Amino acid sequence: xxxxxxxxxxxxxxxxxxxxxxxxxxxxxxxxxxxxxxxxxxxxxxxxxxxxxxxxxxxxxxxxxxxxxxxxxxxxxxxxxxxxxxxxxxxxxxxxxxxxxxxxxxxxxxxxxxxxxxxxxxxxxxxxxxxxxxxxxxxxxxxxxxxxxxxxxxxxxxxxxxxxxxxxxxxxxxxxxxxxxxxxxxxxxxxxxxxxxxxxxxxxxxxxxxxxxxxxxx
Numbered sequence: 001x002x003x004x005x006x007x008x009x010x011x012x013x014x015x016x017x018x019x020x021x022x023x024x025x026x027x028x029x030x031x032x033x034x035x036x037x038x039x040x041x042x043x044x045x046x047x048x049x050x051x052x053x054x055x056x057x058x059x060x061x062x063x064x065x066x067x068x069x070x071x072x073x074x075x076x077x078x079x080x081x082x083x084x085x086x087x088x089x090x091x092x093x094x095x096x097x098x099x100x101x102x103x104x105x106x107x108x109x110x111x112x113x114x115x116x117x118x119x120x121x122x123x124x125x126x127x128x129x130x131x132x133x134x135x136x137x138x139x140x141x142x143x144x145x146x147x148x149x150x151x152x153x154x155x156x157x158x159x160x161x162x163x164x165x166x167x168x169x170x171x172x173x174x175x176x177x178x179x180x181x182x183x184x185x186x187x188x189x190x191x192x193x194x195x196x197x198x199x200x201x202x203x204x205x206x207x208x209x210x211x212x213x214x215x216x217x218x
Contacts, residue, residue, distance in 0.1 A: 001044045003161035010037035011168045018176055024203030027178060028076035034169045035074075038136045038162060045158040052155035054139045059123040062146040063138055067104065067112035069182035069216070070132040070189075072209060073173065076199050078185075079192035081130045093117065093126075094193060100186035108213045113150070117186050132185065137162040170218050178202060180218045183209040 010033060017030045045051060070078075082090055096117035103114045118127045125131055137159070140152030170180045179202065188209050192198060198208040211217065 001041070001048050001157065001161070003041060003044070003157075003164070006037060006040050006044060007161070007165045007168055010034070010040070010165070011172060014169060015172050018172065024200045027173070027176065027203050028073045028080065028199065031071070031073035031077050032130075034133060034165070035130075035136060037165055037169075038133050041161050041165060042136070042139065042158060045155065045161070052139075052141060052158065054141055054155075055143045056139055060143060060146075061115075061119055061123040062143065062150075063135075063140070063152065064116045064119045064123075064125070065113050066150065067107070067109045068116060068132060068134055068185040069109075069212065070134065070185045071170070071173075071180055071182055072178070072188070072202055074132040075183060075185070075188035075192050075209070076202075078127055078130050078132075078189050081127060082189070082193060094190070097186050097190040097193070101184075101190045104184045104187055106213055133162075133166060137166075174218075177205045179205070179207045181207070181209070181211055182216055182218065184212060 014030055014033045017033065018026065082093055085093070100114060100117040104112070116125075118125055118131075120126050125135070138152060139154060139158065140146050141155070142153045145151065145153045173180050191209065198206075202208045
């Protein structure tokens with residue numbers, strides 16, 4: 001897998017898009033290109049002559065009870081997706097987000113075990129098309145490891161490439177003067193839905209989301 005080529009290609013695309021369109025909406029919109037790059041890395045790795053073997057499949061949702069850390073533009077992308085849904089469906093998600101956000105408040109990753117508010121009863125992701133990088137990049141070679149250890153057995157080559165990609169994209173965004181500290185998914189999306197003004201304030205350089213309890217700052 002030529003991960004460096006894929007990363008440089010998408011870094012150039014994202015950087016160029018952000019230079020051409022400095023509007024706040026462009027910052028959230030362009031995170032979709034980051035997600036496309038994440039997916040492309042996984043596809044390329046699985047196309048290698050000796051690809052890793054993953055046991056992940058639809059309906060296997062053990063990882064969906066772990067805490068999801070999302071970047072601010074990912075939060076805004078998901079919020080925009082929810083805003084486009086029918087009122088009844090959106091209200092259902094808002095209620096689930098409120099319950100999940102209450103559970104997540106002040107809770108570190110090691111003490112987190114709660115179903116994602118976007119996990120369907122059948123074990124599928126209900127925001128699959130706009131899911132964050134962390135979810136897209138999480139593959140496991142052993143379901144039993146996920147069950148017993150609450151941790152995936154990941155492919156080192158793919159994981160390292162995804163981490164390099166994430167760092168490159170984060171640095172590109174930071175050059176625009178925005179804060180890229182990760183936020184707990186349910187708390188972030190709920191806040192973005194309840195306060196539409198925060199996207200513009202974030203684009204202006206404000207820290208609009210609470211830090212994770214571990215105080216992770218990128």
